[in-house]
Amino acid sequence: MVQVTAGPRSDMPAEGVTEVTFSTWPWQHWAKERPSAVALSFGGQQFSWAELADRVEEYAQGLVEQGLKRDQLVAAVAPNSVSLIWLLLATLRAGGRYVGLNPRLSQKELSAQLAQLECDFIWYPAKSGMDVGSGQALPTRLQLLPPQAPRLVPVTWQPSRAATLTMTSGSTGQPKAVVHNAQSHLASAAGLLQWMIFEPEDNWLLSLPLFHISGMAIVWRWLYRGAQLVIESSQGLEQDLQTVTHASLVPTQLQRLLASSQTSPLTLKRVLLGGAVIPVSLTEQARQAGIECWCGYGMTEMASTVTAKLADSSAGVGAILPGRKLMLKDGEVLVKGRTLAMGYYRNRTVFPLCDEEWFATKDLADWHDEELFIRGRKDNMFIAGGENIQPEEIEKVLLAHPEVHQVFVLPVEDTEYGQRPVAVVATTSELDARLEGELGDYMKQQVMGFRRPVKYFSLPSHLSAGGIKISRRQLAQWLAEQ
Structure with missing residues (x-):
């Protein structure tokens, strides 16, 4: 203490x-x-x-x-x-x-x-x-x-x-x-x-x-x-x-x-x-x-x-x-x-x-x-394959990529691992297959397996326009609908 x-x-x-x-x-x-x-x-x-x-x-x-x-x-x-x-x-x-x-x-x-x-x-x-x-x-x-x-x-x-x-x-x-x-x-x-x-x-x-x-x-x-x-x-x-x-x-x-x-x-x-x-x-x-x-x-x-x-x-x-x-x-x-x-x-x-x-x-x-x-919030942490995942730690790594200027990492349900991380990102250029592949390759060099996002989504504009802090709860609700 x-x-x-x-x-x-x-x-x-x-x-x-x-x-x-x-x-x-x-x-x-x-x-x-x-x-x-x-x-x-x-x-x-x-x-x-x-x-x-x-x-x-x-x-x-x-x-x-x-x-x-x-x-x-x-x-x-x-x-x-x-x-x-x-x-x-x-x-x-x-x-x-x-x-x-x-x-x-x-x-x-x-x-x-x-x-x-x-x-x-x-x-x-x-x-x-x-x-x-x-x-x-x-x-x-x-x-x-x-x-x-x-x-x-x-x-x-x-x-x-x-x-x-x-x-x-x-x-x-x-x-x-x-x-x-x-x-x-x-x-x-x-x-x-x-x-x-x-x-x-x-x-x-x-x-x-x-x-x-x-x-x-x-x-x-x-x-x-x-x-x-x-x-x-x-x-x-x-x-x-x-x-x-x-x-x-x-x-x-x-x-x-x-x-x-x-x-x-x-x-x-x-x-x-x-x-x-x-x-x-x-x-x-x-x-x-x-x-x-x-x-x-x-x-x-x-x-x-x-x-x-x-x-x-x-x-x-x-x-x-x-x-x-x-x-x-x-x-x-x-x-x-x-x-x-x-x-x-x-x-x-x-x-x-x-x-x-x-x-x-x-x-x-x-x-x-x-x-x-x-390091992050206690209530944001989730478990993937038995490992504690702190989303904010992954977000800091992704944010260092030159194409990424805003990012949120969230868990999605997975039958094999329990939960896996996905990333919702705001990027300089369009988030197409090329950029998603580039981000995947970048993360392979930066973090270990369970911490790598398995999917990337573009940050929806209607959630980024309401205030100065984006709600993870609302992002999670939006993600569940995708």
Whole structure:
């Protein structure tokens, strides 16, 4: 059993600005400290911190006027937009709790999540064509409007109160609603920004969905540092990235950006990568373009990033960030610390994450040379011919092939061996007989027999378009139909 607390390795950057302490809402803090500094940019418009604080106050009064009370739950079903930021901040200011739901969910999935959450209110854009079907009545719809008459919002800054819910199911299983308070969100931001430089003059693009913890974490880093948040525009990600200093991306987004940057110069200084295995060739290409790439390991229950490092040739995920603690028990990662969630939300109640002091992540890892190496998930492992197969280990090998930029290894039933691995891949060129044969020959040189995929499938586009993490459960269901 190995327990490790936060402490940067000798090759980590120097720690940044002293930790900020908030005695009031973060946007009100910055409205006092830096009132005229730009806080929010979208579609050619800008709001200073003073203007932002005033607008949030108006919208919060409007929500109270519509009946929103302390601890009531507001579900937002919408893609990222400036309105979504206003709604999030105004909901918190009014004492409510915010949960973002993926607008690309099917009607059946959306109905199930709304029923599970028992939301008090719902918000969605006017032109969204919202319809949950099945005859289910929607919660009361909120409007994002100032009040008809000015009113007092009788809610004070209490960072320990439940603030946000984020749906998560990892890569398998049914979704759970993870509850965080402002305290854990800010601790998450503070720890990362002690290592990864993000100055008040910088701006971070909201490039990941707000219904995912990685998107929510961008907002709290912005609030913690008092810098500038840029909302993605209708012009597209590549265009927006020309004007920002920081972004959170998945490897495929960075890959497309670097391909397009051959004709357009980049202003990015730092990128935080996540969501998939990260090829060394990709981060090296980014470094040559002047972009400092960071990678790490995180989860919804820990308010995003737990370990981090400057991307290098090592397959590890870095050292533990300040504010977190990590322990390996029988190879499984256990975590705790200031960023740990309050619990899971069920039946309008927040239940503790676990009965123990440490939260068991179901992630398997090793610790080498002061760096954590993730081996995969306990619930992804399967047995082929009596041998334990960890899909993530095979995926890392396949991802090193120049034609492969995304891969998932899954088991299929086999009468002789019990189960055998197959690979679902996204490839640069068409996955035809030639490429499948080439991948087969490549894997013969790389891994032993039981670990080699017996079949290759192209990653279906409808499963790769819904969010930043592809569900292995949904992939398995799709594979069973093939």
